[in-house]
Amino acid sequence: MHENHRVVSRGPWPAPLRAATGLALLLVALPAQEPAGQGSSTPPRLAHPAVILKDDAGRNVLESGEPVSTRRTCGGDCHDYDFIANSFHFQQGKAEMDPALLASHGVPAFNSSPGMFGKFSIIPNRQLTHSGITDPSDADMSQPEWLTKCGGCHTGGGISEYDLRGQRFLAPGAAPAGALDPSYTIRDREKGQVVAWDWAKSGIAEADCFLCHVPKASRAARKKEMGAGNFRWANTATLAESGIVTVNATGGFSYNRAAFTPEGSVKAGALNLSDPALENCAMCHGFTARNATAIQAIQHADILRGTEKAGWIYNGAKISDTLSPKIVGKESMTYPWDAHAAKGLICIDCHFSPNNPGRMLQEDPKKNLRYKPVAEDLAVYLKRPDHNFARGNIPPETVNVTRHNTMRACGDCHDAEKGHAFLPYKSRHFQALACQTCHIPAVHFWAYRSDDWGFLMDTGTSRVTFRGIDGSIVDPESDVTGYLPAYIPAPDKNNHMQIRPTNLITGVYWFDRAKNRPVFTWQVQQALFEQRPAEGEWKYRAGVVKAFADKDGIIDIPQAVYDTPEKIALVQGLLRQYSGVTDSELRIEVAPWAMSHSIVGKGQAIRECTACHSSQSMLHRPMDLNTFLPKNVPVIYRGRKIDVVNFEGKEPAFDNRVLLQSFYIIGNSRSPWVEWFGWLSVASAALFSILHGILRLLKGRL
Amino acid sequence: MTPAAPPLYTLHERIWHWLQAALMGLLIVSGLAIHYPDRLRFLGSMAHAITWHAWLGAFLIINAFLGAFYHLTAEKYHHFLPRMDDFTGAAVRQARFYLYGIFKGERHPLETDPRRKLNPLQKVTYLVLLNILIPSQIVTGVLMWGADRWPNVFDRVGGLWLLGPAHTLGTYLFLAFLIGHLYLATTGPTPGALLRAMVTGSSGNGQAGAE
Numbered sequence: 014m015h016e017n018h019r020v021v022s023r024g025p026w027p028a029p030l031r032a033a034t035g036l037a038l039l040l041v042a043l044p045a046q047e048p049a050g051q052g053s054s055t056p057p058r059l060a061h062p063a064v065i066l067k068d069d070a071g072r073n074v075l076e077s078g079e080p081v082s083t084r085r086t087c088g089g090d091c092h093d094y095d096f097i098a099n100s101f102h103f104q105q106g107k108a109e110m111d112p113a114l115l116a117s118h119g120v121p122a123f124n125s126s127p128g129m130f131g132k133f134s135i136i137p138n139r140q141l142t143h144s145g146i147t148d149p150s151d152a153d154m155s156q157p158e159w160l161t162k163c164g165g166c167h168t169g170g171g172i173s174e175y176d177l178r179g180q181r182f183l184a185p186g187a188a189p190a191g192a193l194d195p196s197y198t199i200r201d202r203e204k205g206q207v208v209a210w211d212w213a214k215s216g217i218a219e220a221d222c223f224l225c226h227v228p229k230a231s232r233a234a235r236k237k238e239m240g241a242g243n244f245r246w247a248n249t250a251t252l253a254e255s256g257i258v259t260v261n262a263t264g265g266f267s268y269n270r271a272a273f274t275p276e277g278s279v280k281a282g283a284l285n286l287s288d289p290a291l292e293n294c295a296m297c298h299g300f301t302a303r304n305a306t307a308i309q310a311i312q313h314a315d316i317l318r319g320t321e322k323a324g325w326i327y328n329g330a331k332i333s334d335t336l337s338p339k340i341v342g343k344e345s346m347t348y349p350w351d352a353h354a355a356k357g358l359i360c361i362d363c364h365f366s367p368n369n370p371g372r373m374l375q376e377d378p379k380k381n382l383r384y385k386p387v388a389e390d391l392a393v394y395l396k397r398p399d400h401n402f403a404r405g406n407i408p409p410e411t412v413n414v415t416r417h418n419t420m421r422a423c424g425d426c427h428d429a430e431k432g433h434a435f436l437p438y439k440s441r442h443f444q445a446l447a448c449q450t451c452h453i454p455a456v457h458f459w460a461y462r463s464d465d466w467g468f469l470m471d472t473g474t475s476r477v478t479f480r481g482i483d484g485s486i487v488d489p490e491s492d493v494t495g496y497l498p499a500y501i502p503a504p505d506k507n508n509h510m511q512i513r514p515t516n517l518i519t520g521v522y523w524f525d526r527a528k529n530r531p532v533f534t535w536q537v538q539q540a541l542f543e544q545r546p547a548e549g550e551w552k553y554r555a556g557v558v559k560a561f562a563d564k565d566g567i568i569d570i571p572q573a574v575y576d577t578p579e580k581i582a583l584v585q586g587l588l589r590q591y592s593g594v595t596d597s598e599l600r601i602e603v604a605p606w607a608m609s610h611s612i613v614g615k616g617q618a619i620r621e622c623t624a625c626h627s628s629q630s631m632l633h634r635p636m637d638l639n640t641f642l643p644k645n646v647p648v649i650y651r652g653r654k655i656d657v658v659n660f661e662g663k664e665p666a667f668d669n670r671v672l673l674q675s676f677y678i679i680g681n682s683r684s685p686w687v688e689w690f691g692w693l694s695v696a697s698a699a700l701f702s703i704l705h706g707i708l709r710l711l712k713g714r715l
Numbered sequence: 716m717t718p719a720a721p722p723l724y725t726l727h728e729r730i731w732h733w734l735q736a737a738l739m740g741l742l743i744v745s746g747l748a749i750h751y752p753d754r755l756r757f758l759g760s761m762a763h764a765i766t767w768h769a770w771l772g773a774f775l776i777i778n779a780f781l782g783a784f785y786h787l788t789a790e791k792y793h794h795f796l797p798r799m800d801d802f803t804g805a806a807v808r809q810a811r812f813y814l815y816g817i818f819k820g821e822r823h824p825l826e827t828d829p830r831r832k833l834n835p836l837q838k839v840t841y842l843v844l845l846n847i848l849i850p851s852q853i854v855t856g857v858l859m860w861g862a863d864r865w866p867n868v869f870d871r872v873g874g875l876w877l878l879g880p881a882h883t884l885g886t887y888l889f890l891a892f893l894i895g896h897l898y899l900a901t902t903g904p905t906p907g908a909l910l911r912a913m914v915t916g917s918s919g920n921g922q923a924g925a926e
Contacts, residue, residue: 435762436762437762437765437766438862438863439863440863440866441862441863441866444866621760622752622760622761622762623752623753623761626752626753626761627752627753628751628753628754629753675876677874677875677876677879679749679750679752679875679879680749680750680751680752680753680761682875682879684879684880684883687880687883687884687887688883690884690887691883691884691886691887691888692887694887694888694890694891695887695890695891695894697891698890698891698892698894698895698898699894701895701898702894702895702897702898705813705898706898706901708818709817709818712818712819714817714818714820715901715906
């Protein structure tokens with residue numbers, strides 16, 4: 014009933030209302046194949062026709078025993094597979110590998126795309142190798158390695174079907190362009206050499222429709238197969254929890270005949286195909302649930318991305334009801350983790366398919382139309398659903414740059430001008446502040462704080478710290494204290510700069526000035542370590558131990574820091590000697606990860622003027638960055654050298670004065686010369702009056 | 716029987732003056748509450764201080780226009796115009812009085828009467844006040860008040876980055892003027908004579924308005 018209510022109550026958009034009403038009527042008329050489970054966030058849906066799972070030869074997998082081919086199963090006569098797989102969710106930037114596009118969006122040229130498949134991020138300090146390289150030292154993360162590392166979430170299709178030159182892997186004529194072609198090679202971790210990748214052995218991972226459209230999809234099983242380089246079976250593995258396939262004695266997959274009808278199609282209840290539910294999106298994007306009292310932000314050894322980066326929790330349950338982890342002060346937090354989640358909104362309410370007639374925005378700003386009465390035809394949508402899902406644009410994301418600000422934003426549902434009676438100058442406030450600034454007053458979960466790749470620990474990896482937690486993130490007894498966000502300006506939909514809340518993740522890393530790109534992690538490893546076993550501790554070079562270790566010869570976290578210029582110079586020398594990096598520079602990167610979830614309602618939102626309009630404005634609140642930041646090295650903020658680190662306090666802290674200098678905040682901003690001249694005038698008048706009066710008094714003339 | 720001397724300040728002028736003084740004082744106070752919202756909370760929230768400030772500003776503008784109307788139509792504006800035949804000499808004499816003569820008990824260089832109320836230094840001060848400072852405060856204040864109503868105009872003239880500091884500077888100058896004005900109001904024949912004149916209309920000794 015609740016779900017039906019959601020559909021019919023959606024009403025500000027006439028055409029969507031019509032479509033939704035029609036869908037609701039159909040729901041009443043046509044019994045669904047399987048009722049949504051109690052507590053499931055699966056949206057109401059039409060019964061999906063019976064599905065025959067086919068292999069890549071078009072045979073029923075029950076007969077062949079081969080992996081499922083989504084191209085054959087979902088594509089073909091029903092859905093336009095190639096149209097769908099050409100969208101961002103499957104390309105991840107592969108379709109945006111255009112230097113001009115990067116330049117026009119301010120993305121540094123060392124990235125090969127603005128998307129996840131191609132851009133550099135301080136987490137995890139890896140880069141997709143550019144195509145056309147001729148020097149092995151230019152190779153970092155090849156396409157196959159990217160798929161093994163990132164393919165658990167990134168749902169196949171373009172990135173795992175086609176090479177960087179557009180040839181379908183294993184197709185006749187598909188061949189590497191040289192021995193270093195990043196689509197056909199991988200760097201051997203122990204030997205450090207670039208070796209060939211056997212695509213015939215790994216197979217291709219087609220677009221994984223199941224991961225998002227099957228309620229019982231298993232990302233864990235998919236991730237395992239992708240990580241093992243068994244791409245061919247990854248999509249089939251996603252069905253591991255649906256009862257359709259089971260793991261057989263050899264570790265492979267066998268189809269479970271009980272999940273199929275006598276005619277060979279999958280029983281409806283097994284697949285239960287639907288629009289993506291909260292649980293589907295949650296598997297990759299961050300902790301999301303309708304009403305969960307246990308927050309499991311780490312699943313299958315992965316920290317869920319949105320939670321990891323900013324600490325947001327999209328959950329309708331009250332914070333005070335949280336059983337795990339230990340949320341400090343939760344007793345007074347008798348409100349939901351997210352107000353929208355508590356109201357029953359699901360991800361695709363705002364991040365919808367742009368041509369879904371039931372959800373699409375029907376405005377056309379270019380033609381000054383707030384409502385465009387021509388909606389996409391439902392049949393066309395079902396054939397070719399646009400998988401470039403509507404999205405916003407919050408820092409630092411550059412992904413899907415050509416489709417920023419396409420989502421249903423706050424103002425598309427809320428009429429802020431009609432509320433906020435307490436607030437003077439509403440328009441100015443709404444122009445200067447993102448809604449999130451007041452409606453995310455605090456983050457009650459932990460998030461990344463720093464990821465330091467400048468000096469590696471004896472595991473060969475970075476040193477990571479978290480904010481908002483006392484103790485380990487995997488210890489359920491750790492106190493989760495949460496944190497107060499920092500504030501940064503970022504362009505809104507109309508390109509006005511707006512102040513919005515953010516987490517900050519600070520990284521230290523090496524930059525190769527000669528090649529104008531970050532130094533690859535394997536190069537830093539080569540410089541610092543003389544032995545790099547696949548398992549166990551790595552062994553630092555003697556010079557490194559001598560310079561960095563304590564008196565016991567151990568390099569622990571407090572020692573693994575660049576606190577003197579000599580240590581920086583030492584590693585620069587090692588990079589030159591062992592890694593061929595002739596001109597290296599240690600850099601700090603302060604990366605904002607703004608947030609739009611963990612929204613609170615008006616009862617908890619910031620209403621106090623002096624929160625911003627005071628000498629202690631929260632907008633200038635310093636945020637601790639990383640206890641061990643090197644001094645006198647360049648600070649990079651959003652791709653540019655901007656010094657946003659203040660070393661004057663106890664710990665290095667974020668200093669956003671230079672970022673917010675275009676905002677004059679009454680009660681906080683001061684024009685120094687006005688204050689000096691003004692108070693000098695007042696003081697002069699007062700001093701003159703006092704001295705003159707005293708003199709008159711002494712002369713008896715008063 | 717000698718007819719009663721006309722008052723130095725008419726009832727209208729006195730009401731106008733005190734009303735303007737009260738409004739300016741309250742505007743300075745509420746303005747400081749906006750400028751220092753975390754330290755000066757006597758008006759409640761900053762939003763309340765802004766509301767008070769806006770209404771007080773509106774009343775001041777009305778009063779200022781009424782004053783301008785009165786001085787123009789009653790031809791009283793000549794009080795504010797410096798006499799150029801001996802402006803420099805009179806200004807020097809006035810300055811010398813404040814810096815020297817007042818300590819020696821010398822008589823005030825200007826004998827005031829209803830036709831001649833202001834000394835040369837006052838005239839210059841009021842010319843600046845009435846023609847630059849008050850209009851500037853009104854214009855910058857109205858533009859800031861109208862930031863939501865006329866955002867394009869507001870942004871075109873420089874927005875808060877220009878208007879905020881300009882309005883703040885004007886406030887400091889007003890405050891400095893007010894301190895000087897209050898002190899110099901004690902420099903009459905007796906410390907309270909000039910204040911009494913502005914209350915009753917006459918200082919009672921034939922010399923008023925020397926400030």
